[in-house]
Amino acid sequence: MSSTSTTAAGRAAVPGRLAAPAPGTRILRSGNRPGEAVVRVLLRLAAFLSVAITVGIVLSLLGPALDFFSEVSVVEFLTGTRWTPRFADASYGVLPLVTATAWTTLIAIAVAVPFGLGSAIYLSEYAPDRVRRILKPVLELLAGVPTVVFGYFALTWFAPTVLQRFLSLEVGPFSILSAGAVMGVMIIPTVASLSEDAMSAVPNALRQGSAALGANRMQTSLRVVFPAAFSGIVAAIVLGISRAVGETMIVTIAGGQLVQMVSSPLQQGATMTTFIANAALGDSRVGSLEYNTLFAVGLLLFFLTLIVNLVAIQLVRRFRQEY
Amino acid sequence: MTTEPTVHDAIEMELVQKHASRPEVPETPTPVIQVEDVSVFYDDYQAVRDVTLDIGHNEITALIGPSGCGKSTILRSLNRMNDLIRGARVTGAIRYWGQDMYEPGVDPIEVRRRIGMVFQKPNPFPKSIYDNIAYGPRVTGMKVDDMDAHVERALTRAALWDEVKDKLKQSAYGLSGGQQQRLCIARTIAVEPDVILMDEPCASLDPIATLRIEELMAELRDLYTIVIVTHNMQQAARVADRTAFFTAAIDPQTGERHGELVEFDKTTTIFERPADPRTEGYISGRFG
Ligand SMILES: Nc1ncnc2c1ncn2[C@@H]1O[C@H](COP(=O)(O)OP(=O)(O)OP(=O)(O)O)[C@@H](O)[C@H]1O
Ligand SMILES: [Mg+2]
Numbered sequence: 001m002s003s004t005s006t007t008a009a010g011r012a013a014v015p016g017r018l019a020a021p022a023p024g025t026r027i028l029r030s031g032n033r034p035g036e037a038v039v040r041v042l043l044r045l046a047a048f049l050s051v052a053i054t055v056g057i058v059l060s061l062l063g064p065a066l067d068f069f070s071e072v073s074v075v076e077f078l079t080g081t082r083w084t085p086r087f088a089d090a091s092y093g094v095l096p097l098v099t100a101t102a103w104t105t106l107i108a109i110a111v112a113v114p115f116g117l118g119s120a121i122y123l124s125e126y127a128p129d130r131v132r133r134i135l136k137p138v139l140e141l142l143a144g145v146p147t148v149v150f151g152y153f154a155l156t157w158f159a160p161t162v163l164q165r166f167l168s169l170e171v172g173p174f175s176i177l178s179a180g181a182v183m184g185v186m187i188i189p190t191v192a193s194l195s196e197d198a199m200s201a202v203p204n205a206l207r208q209g210s211a212a213l214g215a216n217r218m219q220t221s222l223r224v225v226f227p228a229a230f231s232g233i234v235a236a237i238v239l240g241i242s243r244a245v246g247e248t249m250i251v252t253i254a255g256g257q258l259v260q261m262v263s264s265p266l267q268q269g270a271t272m273t274t275f276i277a278n279a280a281l282g283d284s285r286v287g288s289l290e291y292n293t294l295f296a297v298g299l300l301l302f303f304l305t306l307i308v309n310l311v312a313i314q315l316v317r318r319f320r321q322e323y
Numbered sequence: 324m325t326t327e328p329t330v331h332d333a334i335e336m337e338l339v340q341k342h343a344s345r346p347e348v349p350e351t352p353t354p355v356i357q358v359e360d361v362s363v364f365y366d367d368y369q370a371v372r373d374v375t376l377d378i379g380h381n382e383i384t385a386l387i388g389p390s391g392c393g394k395s396t397i398l399r400s401l402n403r404m405n406d407l408i409r410g411a412r413v414t415g416a417i418r419y420w421g422q423d424m425y426e427p428g429v430d431p432i433e434v435r436r437r438i439g440m441v442f443q444k445p446n447p448f449p450k451s452i453y454d455n456i457a458y459g460p461r462v463t464g465m466k467v468d469d470m471d472a473h474v475e476r477a478l479t480r481a482a483l484w485d486e487v488k489d490k491l492k493q494s495a496y497g498l499s500g501g502q503q504q505r506l507c508i509a510r511t512i513a514v515e516p517d518v519i520l521m522d523e524p525c526a527s528l529d530p531i532a533t534l535r536i537e538e539l540m541a542e543l544r545d546l547y548t549i550v551i552v553t554h555n556m557q558q559a560a561r562v563a564d565r566t567a568f569f570t571a572a573i574d575p576q577t578g579e580r581h582g583e584l585v586e587f588d589k590t591t592t593i594f595e596r597p598a599d600p601r602t603e604g605y606i607s608g609r610f611g
Contacts, residue, residue, distance in 0.1 A: 129409070205446035209507070211407060213459035213514055214436030223462065228449045 058302065065299040068292035077296065083259045083275070085293045092293065094300060099262040100269035101304075104180040104251055107265060108244040111184025113237060116191025120233075123192070124199035125221040136196065143189035151253030154182035159254065170266060174256030177265035183250045187240040194239065198232025199225050231316040238312035242305050248273040272297050348564045348589050352379025354418075355518055355548045356401055356438075361415035363396045363405065370396045371582035373415075376567055378518070383540060383549045385559035385590065388569030389605070393582025394552040397569070398520050401550065402438035403431040436463050439511035443523040445503035447495035447510070452478075452487050455495045455506055459514035473513065480546070481509030482539050501532025508539065512547075519543070521551040525558065537562050556606060559590065566593040568602045 021027055069077070072092045080093015119139070123132050159178040163169045171177060202225045210220040226233070256268025257278065270278075276297055284290040354377035362372040371393030378384050378401070386394040396405070403424060405411040416423050424434050447455050456474045460467050467473045474491070478484040483505040487498070495506055504524055511519055521540075525533040533555075540549055540562050553559050559566050567587040571580045586599045597603045 203446075205442060205444060206448060208404065208407065208440075208442065209446040209448065209510075210458070210462075211432075212402070212404060212435055212440035212442075213462065213510065214432050214439075215459075215462040216432050219462045223458070224448055 058299075061295050061299045061302065064287075064292045064295035067287075068289065068296040071289055071292075072296075081261050085279075085290050090289075092296075094272075094297060096259050096261050097270060097272040097275050097297065098300075100176060100251075100255065101245060101271040101273070103176045103262050103265055103269070104183060104247075104255060104271055105241060105244040107177060107180025108184035108187055108247075109237070109241060111181050112187040112191050112240050112244075115184075116188045116236070116240070117195055117233070119188070119192040120195035120199055120236075121221050121226070123196045125217060125225060136193070139189045139193050139196075143193060145186070147186060147247065147249035148253070150182050150186045151250045154178045154250060154254035158182050172256075172268060174254060174258075174268040175266055176255055176262055176269050179251045179253075179255035180265065182254060183244055183247055186247070186250065187243055190243065191236045191240045194236030195229070195233045198229035198236065201232070202228045227319075230319045234312055234315045234319070238308060241308050245305055245308065246273060246301065248277050252277050272301050276301075348382065348591075349379075350589075352377050352382060352565065354378060355380045355420060356550075357416075357418040357421075358397070358401070359416045359418070361397070361400065361413060361417060363393065363400055364410075364412040364414070365408070366410040368579070369581050371569075374569075374584045376584060376587045378548060378550055379565060380548055381545060382564040383544050383551060383562050385563035385566045386550065386552045386569060387554070387556065387559050387566060387605075388582075388585075389571065390554075391580070391582070392569040392571040394569055395522050396582065398440075398522050398550060398552050401518075401520055402440055403434045404440060406431050436514055437516050438518040438520060439514060439516035441504070441507050441511055441519060441521040441524050443526045445500055445507050445527065447498070447503050447506050450495060451492050452495050452498070452506060453491040455510050456513045459510060463514055465514065477509045477513035478506075480512050480543065481505045482535065482542070483509055499532070501528050501535060504528060504532070504536060505539065508536075508543075512543075516547065518548040518550065521549065523552050523554065525553070525555065533558070556594075560594050563590045566590045568593060568597075568599075568605065570601055570605070 077092055077094050079095065080091060081095045082091040082093045083096045084091045119135075123135060123139075127135065155173060155178075158181065159171065159173050159175060163171050163175070163178055169177070206224050206228060207220050210224045211217075215223070251271045252274045255271060255274060257270055257274065258268050259270045259275070260267065262269040276294055279290070279294050282290075284294075356378040358374055358376050358378070361374045363370050374397055376384075386398060388394055399405045399408070399411075400413050400417060405413060413425055417425060419434070419438070423429070448458060450458070453474055456477050457470055459465075460470070460473060475484060475488075478487060483502060486502060487506075490497070495503060498506060504527075508519070508521075508524075525536050528536065537558060540551065543549065544564075551559075551563065565588065568585045569582055570585050571582050573580050586593060586597060586602045588598070592598075593602060594606060597606065
């Protein structure tokens, strides 16, 4: 320890650092870090841009869609059961397309949720490390298979071999069932992989706590891990639903083109996306009513997906469990 | 929720009376668990070797020793929690009321139902306080006539009832660390185990919460057999009837470190007249 006098001297020797400053002097230099400012601007730009692009897309849908609704009433559009925009006595009831979309989505989810969650529980709770290390990447790879491939798979194998030959169902080559089921297969990896992530993130301490109370592995998986991962699992399923609602290729190839109210999955039917894909390829004049229908249906698709996501956010909030 | 004070008062009386009428620690324990020549391996590594000790009925047994000497390893082998660790293997015999709990055909889940465990870090489930307690009885299919009363009893025994009785439906994560640890004890009590294993249950708690848990252990000793791992010498001296001192020694032939049991005796003996100089060194070093 140095004596007070040397300390005082030392202080005096480094003015502005150790000595008390004269009142009113500004010691702290104003910070100017140009690099940081640039990065911040760039990041902000990226954030705003992605929001702006999304808003822009919606707005670009909005213009032609509004033109459409100036000629066709919203009520007629949403409740009509005849969709014949190309006929001479054109009718713009969107329900046939909506029912087809609802059916394919429902079937896809009915396939994807049990298989997806089953594989997620297996991978996260039962599979030996080695198996998981192999299966997980394979699953993620499957999620990247182009949807056209699934479309042809439905058309050339699933419908004729599985539905017609094995199950002896009364279906043609095109059906809502075939498109929906194969779409479900397509979504399984998404649901499985994301749910597995959520379940693996649940701390082992909870599993041990459950085991120490005399719970078996199934009970631990279903009553501790599953609820703890629930919000992540909901997110996975919702992403699956969103993909199903918006999926275009499979339904266009395997669901059929016939526009009709779908009341049985054995029927064929055109979904909203089928219609958009076909109409977009057509030769309708820009600004014509037929052209504008595209945007009206697109806007409806957007709102449906939005609603699904809003419901999901609510669910996730309600069931969020921290650990 | 039934909140008539009778359940609570009865248990409190029971605990107080039992505590007052506690007899001297007998020279040799009446064994609930007999550990005979037990070694535990992680793959090929022998983490602890040749441990022999008896866990006495309605006693608190403390396992002490330097870090890495295998206290947790031995503790986990007492209710087959080691089964959950890949590569872990137990040799020798561990008998529970005379029956080898590792013999073929024994269901580890049944073992854990009777021999519960409380962990170092409180690990309540992300559920309500009530559901945390009710979880064990539900999954083990216990016959519980009145779950509300059952939950109240478990929480009362864990000295937590008064603090949580108005928020049973709230998340267990709203509780403080010390309360969460008592909740974990209550959760263990709720399946009515015979033995409770505790691995450094106070390690993440402040001194006051620690004392509350110690008080609680002293109260519970008359109803349960408790085995506790602790790094806190005073804690062992305060609560344990018997103490086992472990250390890790390097095998001169292989150069590997193995945990081993140095000395096991009544706590008073271990702390006042230890037979082994290593015990004495460890304890006096710790006490300063
Ligand atoms: N899961 C495991 N896999 C492999 N080795 C392990 C495992 N758990 C413990 N070990 C090893 O076994 C030995 C004993 O570890 P253990 O955790 O039982 O010690 P401990 O006495 O509880 O230590 P601490 O006081 O630090 O908790 C250590 O050498 C450790 O590295
Ligand atoms: Mg330990």
